[in-house]
Amino acid sequence: GAGVSQSPSNKVTEKGKDVELRCDPISGHTALYWYRQSLGQGLEFLIYFQGNSAPDKSGLPSDRFSAERTGGSVSTLTIQRTQQEDSAVYLCASSPYRVLSDTGELFFGEGSRLTVL
Amino acid sequence: AQKITQTQPGMFVQEKEAVTLDCTYDTSDPSYGLFWYKQPSSGEMIFLIYQGSYDQQNATEGRYSLNFQKARKSANLVISASQLGDSAMYFCAMREPFQGAQKLVFGQGTRLTINP
Numbered sequence: 001g002a003g004v005s006q007s008p009s010n011k012v013t014e015k016g017k018d019v020e021l022r023c024d025p026i027s028g029h030t031a032l033y034w035y036r037q038s039l040g041q042g043l044e045f046l047i048y049f050q051g052n053s054a055p056d057k058s059g060l061p062s063d064r065f066s067a068e069r070t071g072g073s074v075s076t077l078t079i080q081r082t083q084q085e086d087s088a089v090y091l092c093a094s095s096p097y098r099v100l101s102d103t104g105e106l107f108f109g110e111g112s113r114l115t116v117l
Numbered sequence: 118a119q120k121i122t123q124t125q126p127g128m129f130v131q132e133k134e135a136v137t138l139d140c141t142y143d144t145s146d147p148s149y150g151l152f153w154y155k156q157p158s159s160g161e162m163i164f165l166i167y168q169g170s171y172d173q174q175n176a177t178e179g180r181y182s183l184n185f186q187k188a189r190k191s192a193n194l195v196i197s198a199s200q201l202g203d204s205a206m207y208f209c210a211m212r213e214p215f216q217g218a219q220k221l222v223f224g225q226g227t228r229l230t231i232n233p
Contacts, residue, residue: 033221035223041225041226042208042223042224042225042226043208043210043223045220045221045222045223048220048221056220089160091162093162105152105164105167106152106162106164106221108161108162110160110161111160
């Protein structure tokens with residue numbers, strides 16, 4: 001498919017378990033974002049990758065959260081020792097643009113819904 | 118500090134009326150971009166409109182227009198002739214420079230309900 005792909009679409013896990021969420025951005029997009037959206041809430045910025053630059057990790061809520069992006073393409077968000085407050089939809093987005101003169105529209109995936117019991 | 122503020126958690130509007138969704142932002146950088154996204158109940162994020170900080174004219178896309186008031190740091194979304202399908206969450210977002218590239222942050226959103 002041509003869009004941003006996320007997997008799994010739904011994940012139910014037990015408190016204390018580790019989870020990995022995967023994002024496959026649109027081919028050629030240099031920018032990749034992870035956001036978290038709790039029920040009925042806005043989008044909380046987690047982490048941003050841009051090309052080969054060091055990622056902006058300023059939004060990660062705790063050291064239980066980490067993310068990597070391999071080969072400038074696929075990204076994995078890892079949550080260790082999950083807690084119930086981690087339950088949310090995790091959205092990934094990619095963008096082909098990096099300069100302000102470009103519109104820089106973000107293309108979103110459909111999200112991974114995480115439920116921690 | 119909050120970068121993007123949407124002060125209207127919810128709005129109710131009659132069909133065919135125009136509606137304005139408020140957004141104010143905070144940045145000290147002269148180069149930035151402003152976006153509006155729509156999120157229907159299905160959960161997908163739909164890009165609506167974009168305004169660059171150096172753009173001289175307000176952006177328009179069909180029934181959507183962005184009322185950009187730079188001195189007041191506001192970027193309100195105006196939807197003309199509202200339709201039932203406009204019922205959704207609406208998010209304002211700002212892109213500002215980070216390490217030579219761009220980082221995008223979102224407001225808390227406004228839930229718009231269009232009544233028949």
